[in-house]
Amino acid sequence: MINPYEAFKNAVQANIDKPIENWDRITEQMATLSIKKGDYLIRAGNTVEEVYFCVKGIFRLFYLLEDGSEFIKSFCYENEFVTSYGALVNSFESPFSIQALEDSIVIVISKGLLEELIRNSRVWEMVVRKEVEKLYLKKEKREMEFLNLNATERYNNFIKEYPELVYRIPQYYIASYLGISPVSLSRLIKELKN
Amino acid sequence: MINPYEAFKNAVQANIDKPIENWDRITEQMATLSIKKGDYLIRAGNTVEEVYFCVKGIFRLFYLLEDGSEFIKSFCYENEFVTSYGALVNSFESPFSIQALEDSIVIVISKGLLEELIRNSRVWEMVVRKEVEKLYLKKEKREMEFLNLNATERYNNFIKEYPELVYRIPQYYIASYLGISPVSLSRLIKELKN
Numbered sequence: 001m002i003n004p005y006e007a008f009k010n011a012v013q014a015n016i017d018k019p020i021e022n023w024d025r026i027t028e029q030m031a032t033l034s035i036k037k038g039d040y041l042i043r044a045g046n047t048v049e050e051v052y053f054c055v056k057g058i059f060r061l062f063y064l065l066e067d068g069s070e071f072i073k074s075f076c077y078e079n080e081f082v083t084s085y086g087a088l089v090n091s092f093e094s095p096f097s098i099q100a101l102e103d104s105i106v107i108v109i110s111k112g113l114l115e116e117l118i119r120n121s122r123v124w125e126m127v128v129r130k131e132v133e134k135l136y137l138k139k140e141k142r143e144m145e146f147l148n149l150n151a152t153e154r155y156n157n158f159i160k161e162y163p164e165l166v167y168r169i170p171q172y173y174i175a176s177y178l179g180i181s182p183v184s185l186s187r188l189i190k191e192l193k194n
Numbered sequence: 195m196i197n198p199y200e201a202f203k204n205a206v207q208a209n210i211d212k213p214i215e216n217w218d219r220i221t222e223q224m225a226t227l228s229i230k231k232g233d234y235l236i237r238a239g240n241t242v243e244e245v246y247f248c249v250k251g252i253f254r255l256f257y258l259l260e261d262g263s264e265f266i267k268s269f270c271y272e273n274e275f276v277t278s279y280g281a282l283v284n285s286f287e288s289p290f291s292i293q294a295l296e297d298s299i300v301i302v303i304s305k306g307l308l309e310e311l312i313r314n315s316r317v318w319e320m321v322v323r324k325e326v327e328k329l330y331l332k333k334e335k336r337e338m339e340f341l342n343l344n345a346t347e348r349y350n351n352f353i354k355e356y357p358e359l360v361y362r363i364p365q366y367y368i369a370s371y372l373g374i375s376p377v378s379l380s381r382l383i384k385e386l387k388n
Contacts, residue, residue: 063341071341086334089327095338122316129323133283136330139337140280144289147257147265 004032004055008107011053011079015130018123026117031108041082041098041106048087048094049111054080057104058168062176063096072177074138075101075165081131082106101169151180152188198226198249202301205247205273209324212317220311225302235276235292235300242281242288243305248274251298252362256370257290266371268332269295269359275325276300295363345374346382 005027013020020026035041035057042048044064059082061073073096076082084094088111117124145154155178159166166174175185199221207214214220229235229251236242238258253276255267267290270276278288282305311318339348349372353360360368369379 063338065341073337086331089331095334095342122319125316125319125323129319129326132323132326132330136326136333137280137283139330139333140289143267143333144257147259148289 004105004107005030007055007079008053012127016123016126018126020123020127021121026113027107029110029113033106033108035100035104035106037100037103039100041100042084042087042094042096044095044097045093047091048084051081051083051088051109051111051114052106053109054078054082055105055107056102057106058101058165059098059104060101060169060173060177061096061098070176072173074142075162075169075173075177077165077168085132085135101173146179151178151184152192154178155185155188155192198299198301199224201249201273202247206321210317210320212320214317214321215315220307223304223307227300227302229294229298229300231294231297233294235294236278236281236288236290238289238291239287241285242278245275245277245282245303245305245308246300247303248272248276249299249301250296251300252295252359253292253298254295254363254367254371255290255292264370266367268336269356269363269367269371271359271362279326279329295367340373345372345378346386348372349379349382349386 005023008027009020009023032055033052041052041059054076056078058075058077060075061082061084063071063073065071076098082098084096084098086092087094114124114128118128145157149157155174158174158178171185172182175182178185180188199217202221203214203217226249227246235246235253248270250272252269252271254269255276255278257265257267259265270292276292278290278292280286281288308322312322339351343351349368352368352372365379366376369376372379374382
């Protein structure tokens with residue numbers, strides 16, 4: 001397996017056109033963390049002091065609703081940052097949980113380190129700007145899809161965007177993400193195959 | 195009335211702790227635009243080549259749905275940036291429209307100028323990072339409210355967050371934003387007054 005920090009560096013560097021300096025000194029202040037399938041990276045109600053970079057695995061970000069049902073906000077997987085961003089930035093309790101759907105490995109970046117990197121480096125400011133932009137664009141796209149597309153179109157977009165994840169995420173979670181019942185999703189997939 | 199560019203400078207500078215340089219040279223490349231109440235800043239289906247800064251007025255950002263109904267994504271008003279951000283960044287057609295709810299004045303910043311500012315200035319990179327962060331946090335908050343709060347709680351949050359807008363925006367638009375019918379909102383407001 002590739003060194004986690006190498007994977008991290010490659011992913012970060014791929015998004016920007018300037019070299020990241022002092023890489024070794026920076027990653028010395030990070031740690032890796034293994035999370036078993038089913039375990040939580042962040043639980044709703046907890047404060048958030050860290051950002052994570054997913055080296056291996058998949059996470060679901062979900063709200064637990066008052067009636068006991070769940071709403072899946074998004075999935076995160078290899079080479080993506082994952083955290084409860086609003087809670088991190090505004091120091092409030094996370095409104096949603098983040099759970100591993102596979103045995104996963106993340107790199108842990110403390111809020112303090114992230115703030116220091118942004119303060120001292122133009123390049124890290126750019127990295128964060130691009131990551132937050134990605135977060136926002138993901139949400140804008142999802143909003144648009146919910147408002148303008150039917151379930152079949154949303155599913156087709158999902159498999160186009162995440163061709164690999166379709167086989168790694170249990171089908172009932174994909175249904176939850178698409179806002180339909182597992183039964184409807186099974187029916188829809190059967191129809192698409194015919 | 196305050197000079198539009200002064201208002202712009204003050205609002206931008208208030209969010210960052212570093213001075214913005216060459217302000218006059220930069221604003222020379224911008225323009226102001228007056229928009230009549232009811233007119234459109236951006237129409238769904240159009241490409242987007244500009245970011246706007248609202249000096250005066252209010253805008254609603256909304257989706258027109260297939261059944262002819264509308265979904266209000268958000269409101270923007272004085273001292274906020276407004277555009278169809280995903281369309282601007284990814285050069286696709288805007289999925290939603292932006293319409294003035296009052297006679298309004300905006301400062302026009304071309305995509306080219308914005309990109310140049312980010313490329314050449316650390317401070318502008320920070321400005322954009324913070325603005326995109328605001329956009330994202332607004333969306334995360336709205337998602338949380340829709341999932342966890344009832345209509346009364348959402349209305350109370352709205353008037354707490356936008357105390358001034360409540361009197362400037364027609365009530366049926368506020369109802370649309372809150373995801374309830376105008377009748378339900380009237381009833382709710384009457385109950386709150388009792």
